[in-house]
Amino acid sequence: MAQHQAKTVRRKAEHVEVTLGKNVQCRAKSAGFDDIDFVHCALPELDFDKIDTRSKLFGKPMSAPIIISSMTGGYAGAEKINAELAKAAQELGLAMGVGSQRAMIEQKSLASTYNIRKVAPDIPLFGNIGICQLKKYSPAQIEAAVSAIGADALAVHLNPLQEIIQPEGDRDFTGCLPALERLCSKLNVPVIAKEVGSGISGEVAKQLERAGVKFIDVSGAGGTSWSGVEIERSGCHYEYWDWGIPTAVAVVDVARSTRLPVIASGGMRCGLDVAKGIALGASYGAAAQPFLAAVSKGGAKAAACELQSWIDSLKMAMLLTRAHNLEKLAKAKLLVTGQTAERLRLL
Numbered sequence: 001m002a003q004h005q006a007k008t009v010r011r012k013a014e015h016v017e018v019t020l021g022k023n024v025q026c027r028a029k030s031a032g033f034d035d036i037d038f039v040h041c042a043l044p045e046l047d048f049d050k051i052d053t054r055s056k057l058f059g060k061p062m063s064a065p066i067i068i069s070s071m072t073g074g075y076a077g078a079e080k081i082n083a084e085l086a087k088a089a090q091e092l093g094l095a096m097g098v099g100s101q102r103a104m105i106e107q108k109s110l111a112s113t114y115n116i117r118k119v120a121p122d123i124p125l126f127g128n129i130g131i132c133q134l135k136k137y138s139p140a141q142i143e144a145a146v147s148a149i150g151a152d153a154l155a156v157h158l159n160p161l162q163e164i165i166q167p168e169g170d171r172d173f174t175g176c177l178p179a180l181e182r183l184c185s186k187l188n189v190p191v192i193a194k195e196v197g198s199g200i201s202g203e204v205a206k207q208l209e210r211a212g213v214k215f216i217d218v219s220g221a222g223g224t225s226w227s228g229v230e231i232e233r234s235g236c237h238y239e240y241w242d243w244g245i246p247t248a249v250a251v252v253d254v255a256r257s258t259r260l261p262v263i264a265s266g267g268m269r270c271g272l273d274v275a276k277g278i279a280l281g282a283s284y285g286a287a288a289q290p291f292l293a294a295v296s297k298g299g300a301k302a303a304a305c306e307l308q309s310w311i312d313s314l315k316m317a318m319l320l321t322r323a324h325n326l327e328k329l330a331k332a333k334l335l336v337t338g339q340t341a342e343r344l345r346l347l
C-alpha cells in the first residue's frame, strides 16, 4: 500500500477512536436548539399513535425524517460499524450516509467496508467525498464509487477548517466550486453539499444551488467539533475549537436563501431537536456522534433503540404542537430567544 493510502486508512480509524474516546463536542457554543421553544398546546385533540412522521428521500420512503450522517468506511473496523448502523436504519426505515469514499477510490479492495446494501437493501443511502478530492478524481471515478455501493446520492463535504488544522490536510481550496459544478452536471445521482460541523451560510448555499447541488446539509457548530478532533490529533490551534455557524442559525439562513431541501445536522441530540429543525425550515434532521456512540456500546440493537427514541421524541413534539404531520409541524410557531435570536437579528 502506498504511504499516502496507508495514512488515509489510519486517519479514518483515528477519527472514530478520537470521537468515541475523547470529548470532542463544541465547548462554549451550542447548536442553538436550547434557545428555541415551541408554544405548548395543552389541548392537542390528536391520537399519538396516528401521528404521521413519514417522509421521503431520493424518492424512497422513510418512516421519519431522520438520517444517520456520513461517518466511516475505509478501514477494517469500519465494515462492522457501517453494517450495524445500516441494520438499524433498515429496521426502522431511516436513511444513512457512509464516510468519505476516498479510501476505496485509492484502494479498490476497501470497497467492502462501505457496502451496506446486503443488510440494508431498501434505505435511502448516500456516498461521500471531500470537495478538494473533486479536483483529483474524475466524475467517472466518483460515479463508479457511488454505484459500487448502490448509493442513491452523493454527499460532497466542505471542510476547510478540518483540512487546515489536519497536518496532512489540503491547503489549496481554489477551483473547488467549478469542480463541484462539473460533477453535478455529470453525475447520475443527486448531490448533497454538507459541512462537517462548521455550518453553511445562506450566501454559500446560493452558490451551491447555482452549481447544481440538490440538497444542503448545514452540519453546523454545536455538536462534534472537527477542529476539536484534529486538535486532539495534532495538539494545536485550540482557538478554533468552537468555530462556525450554530446549526439552528444555519438552517434558517439556508432555508430562506435557497429553494433546496435542507438537512439540519450538527449537535442534533434528540427527536425534539429534529422537530425544532423542521419548524425552522429544514426537511430532515441528521446526526453522527450519538448513533456512533450507541453502536459502540451495543451494536445494531442499541443504535435501533436510540433511533426509535428519536422517532418517539419527534412524535411527542408533534402531539404537543398539534401537528398531525410534518407539513403542519413545519408551520408550528416558535419562540426564539438568547444568542440564537441575536444572531438571527444580526444576519
Ligand SMILES: Cc1cc2nc3c(=O)[nH]c(=O)nc-3n(C[C@H](O)[C@H](O)[C@H](O)COP(=O)(O)O)c2cc1C
Residues within 6 Å of the ligand: 015, 016, 019, 069, 070, 071, 072, 098, 099, 100, 128, 155, 156, 157, 194, 195, 196, 197, 219, 222, 223, 224, 265, 266, 267, 268, 286, 287, 288, 289, 290, 292
Ligand atoms: C467518526 C466520524 C467520522 C466522520 N467522517 C465524515 C466523513 O467521512 N465525511 C463527512 O462528510 N462527514 C463526516 N463526519 C461528520 C458528520 O457527518 C457530521 O457532519 C458531524 O459529525 C456533526 O454531526 P454530530 O454533531 O451529530 O456529530 C464524521 C463524523 C464522525 C463522528
